[in-house]
Amino acid sequence: MTELSLRLAVSLAQIAAVMGIVMLTVMILTLAERKVLGWMQDRMGPMEVGPYGILQPIADGLKLFFKEDIVPAGANKFMFSLAPILAMVPALIGFAVIPFGPNETIQLFGMTIKPFVISDINIGVLYILAFASIGAYGIILGGWASNSKYSLLGGLRSAAQIISYELNVGLAIVGVLIMSGSLSLVKITDAQAGGFWHWYVFAFPAPQIFAFVVYVISAVAETNRVPFDLPEAESELVAGFFTEYSGMRFAFFFIAEYANMVLVSCVAAALFLGGWNAPYPGTILAHIGLEPFAWIEGVAWFTVKVYGFLFLFFWLRATLPRLRYDQLMKFGWKVMLPIALANIVVTAIAMYIYNQFK
Amino acid sequence: MDHLFFGYFAGVIALTAVLVVAFRNPIYSALSLLIMFFHVAGLYVTLHAEFLAAVQIIVYAGAILVLYLFVVMLLNLKTDDRYHSQWRAAGFVGGPLLIEFLVLLAGSLAAPPAALPRVDIETGDNTMAIGETLFSTYLFPFEVASLILLVAMIGAIVLAKREVPETPAS
Numbered sequence: 001m002t003e004l005s006l007r008l009a010v011s012l013a014q015i016a017a018v019m020g021i022v023m024l025t026v027m028i029l030t031l032a033e034r035k036v037l038g039w040m041q042d043r044m045g046p047m048e049v050g051p052y053g054i055l056q057p058i059a060d061g062l063k064l065f066f067k068e069d070i071v072p073a074g075a076n077k078f079m080f081s082l083a084p085i086l087a088m089v090p091a092l093i094g095f096a097v098i099p100f101g102p103n104e105t106i107q108l109f110g111m112t113i114k115p116f117v118i119s120d121i122n123i124g125v126l127y128i129l130a131f132a133s134i135g136a137y138g139i140i141l142g143g144w145a146s147n148s149k150y151s152l153l154g155g156l157r158s159a160a161q162i163i164s165y166e167l168n169v170g171l172a173i174v175g176v177l178i179m180s181g182s183l184s185l186v187k188i189t190d191a192q193a194g195g196f197w198h199w200y201v202f203a204f205p206a207p208q209i210f211a212f213v214v215y216v217i218s219a220v221a222e223t224n225r226v227p228f229d230l231p232e233a234e235s236e237l238v239a240g241f242f243t244e245y246s247g248m249r250f251a252f253f254f255i256a257e258y259a260n261m262v263l264v265s266c267v268a269a270a271l272f273l274g275g276w277n278a279p280y281p282g283t284i285l286a287h288i289g290l291e292p293f294a295w296i297e298g299v300a301w302f303t304v305k306v307y308g309f310l311f312l313f314f315w316l317r318a319t320l321p322r323l324r325y326d327q328l329m330k331f332g333w334k335v336m337l338p339i340a341l342a343n344i345v346v347t348a349i350a351m352y353i354y355n356q357f358k
Numbered sequence: 359m360d361h362l363f364f365g366y367f368a369g370v371i372a373l374t375a376v377l378v379v380a381f382r383n384p385i386y387s388a389l390s391l392l393i394m395f396f397h398v399a400g401l402y403v404t405l406h407a408e409f410l411a412a413v414q415i416i417v418y419a420g421a422i423l424v425l426y427l428f429v430v431m432l433l434n435l436k437t438d439d440r441y442h443s444q445w446r447a448a449g450f451v452g453g454p455l456l457i458e459f460l461v462l463l464a465g466s467l468a469a470p471p472a473a474l475p476r477v478d479i480e481t482g483d484n485t486m487a488i489g490e491t492l493f494s495t496y497l498f499p500f501e502v503a504s505l506i507l508l509v510a511m512i513g514a515i516v517l518a519k520r521e522v523p524e525t526p527a528s
Contacts, residue, residue: 122408122483123408123409123485126409126412126416127412129412129420130415130416131415132420133415133416133420133421134420137392137424137427140431141385141389141427155431156428156432159425159428160428163421163424166420170416183409183485
C-alpha cells in the first residue's frame with residue numbers, strides 16, 4: 001500500500017510540474033504574441049505593466065479573475081458552464097504522453113521513474129488524437145448554450161473545420177508511424193537519435209517533408225488560429241463561439257487555445273523534428289565529460305523546437321489574411337487530403353523496398 | 359479490482375444508454391452518448407485493448423457524435439416533432455431482442471462459453487496483434503466491410519448531389 005501511495009505521489013508531482021510548466025508557457029505566450037505582433041507591425045507592444053511590459057500576463061490574469069461572470073438570459077446554464085471545462089481539459093490532458101527529455105530512468109525509493117514523461121503508454125499518438133478531437137465539444141456546446149446567433153454560427157463552423165482538419169492531422173502522422181513502427185511517442189523520438197538527417201522530416205528512405213507541411217497547416221486550422229480562425233472571425237461573428245463569455249469562463253477558452261498551440265507544437269517537434277534529440281549525434285555536454293548533465297541539452301533542444309513552432313503561429317497571424325469559408329473547406333479536402341494520402345502510399349512502398357534490400 | 363472496474367463501466371454504460379433515449383433534449387442525449395462511448399473505451403482498456411479504446415474515442419466520440427451534434431443544432435427540433443408514437447416499431451424490434459437475450463442467458467448459465475482463441479500479446483503491443491489478425495485471418499471480412507462503407511459513401515454522394523440544370527443549347 002505504501003508503494004502504491006508513493007507511486008501516486010510521484011505521479012502527482014510529475015503532473016503538477018508539467019501543468020505548471022504548461023501554464024507558465026501559456027502566460028509567456030500571451031505576452032510573446034502581443035510583443036511579436038507589435039514588432040512585426042512596427043509597434044512596441046504592451047509597455048505599461050512592469051519593466052518593458054513583462055508583467056502584462058499577470059495583470060491580464062488578475063483582470064479576468066475579478067471580472068463579472070455573466071450568464072446571458074436564455075442560455076442553458078449547465079452547458080454554458082460545462083463547455084469551457086470541456087474545452088480546457090482535453091487541451092491539458094494530452095501533455096501526459098509528451099517526452100520532454102531523454103528516455104532515462106532514475107531509481108527513487110526503490111521505484112523506477114521516467115522523469116521526462118508522465119506516462120509512456122504504447123498508444124501515445126492515438127491518445128493525443130483522441131483527446132484533441134474531444135476538444136471540439138467545448139467549442140460546439142459553448143456556441144450552442146450561449147443562446148446567441150453569432151455563437152451558434154461560430155460553434156457550427158468550428159465543428160465542420162475541426163472534423164475536416166483532424167482527418168488531415170491523423171493521416172499526416174501515419175507516414176511517421178510507418179517508418180517508426182510504433183505508436184509510443186517515446187519510442188518514436190528515440191528512433192530519431194543521431195543527427196538531423198535521422199529526423200523523420202528528412203530521414204531516409206521516405207522523407208516526411210510533405211506530411212510535415214500538411215501537419216503544420218492542419219494543426220494551425222485545428223487550433224483555430226489565423227488564417228483559419230473562422231470560428232471566431234471578428235469581422236463576421238463578433239467573437240464567434242465565445243462572444244457571450246466573460247471572466248474565468250472566457251479565460252478557460254483562452255487557456256485552452258494556447259495550451260492546444262503548445263500541444264500541437266510539442267507533437268510536431270516529437271514526431272517530425274526528433275523531439276529532444278540535438279541536430280548532431282550525441283550531446284556536447286556528454287562529449288566534454290559532463291554525462292550526468294546531458295539531459296539539460298536534450299530539454300533545451302526540445303524547448304527551442306517548440307518555441308520555434310509557436311513563433312511560426314505568431315508569424316502567420318501577423319502575415320496572412322483570413323481565408324473564406326469555402327476556400328477553407330476546399331483547401332482541406334481537395335489539397336491537403338490527397339497530399340496526405342499520397343504520402344502514405346509513397347512511404348509504405350519506400351519502406352517495403354528499403355526493408356527488402358536491407 | 360477487475361470486477362470493480364467492470365461493474366462501474368458496465369453500470370454507467372447501461373445507465374447512460376437508457377438516458378440517451380430518455381432525455382427530451384437531443385443535446386443531452388448526445389452528451390450521455392458521449393459519456394457512454396468513454397466508458398466503452400474504458401472497458402477496452404481493462405481488457406488491455408488500448409488501441410481499440412483510442413480508436414473508439416477517435417471515431418465515435420471525436421467524429422460521428424460531433425456530426426450528430428452538428429445536425430441536431432442545425433435542425434433545431436421541437437420536442438413534439440421528435441416523438442411520433444413509435445411504440446409499435448419499438449415493440450417489433452425490442453420483443454425479439456429480449457427473447458434472444460433471455461435464450462442466450464439461459465444457454466450461458468447451462469454451459470460456460472468455450473474460451474475464445476487468445477492472441478498472444480506478450481510483447482504488450484496489442485496494436486500489432488490487431489493488425490496481424492486483421493490482415494491475415496480476417497482479411498476477407500475486412501475487405502468486404504470496407505467495400506460496404508465505400509458503397510455507402512458513394513450512395514450518400516449520389517443522394518446529396520444536386521442536379522445541375524442543363525443550360526439551354528445556344
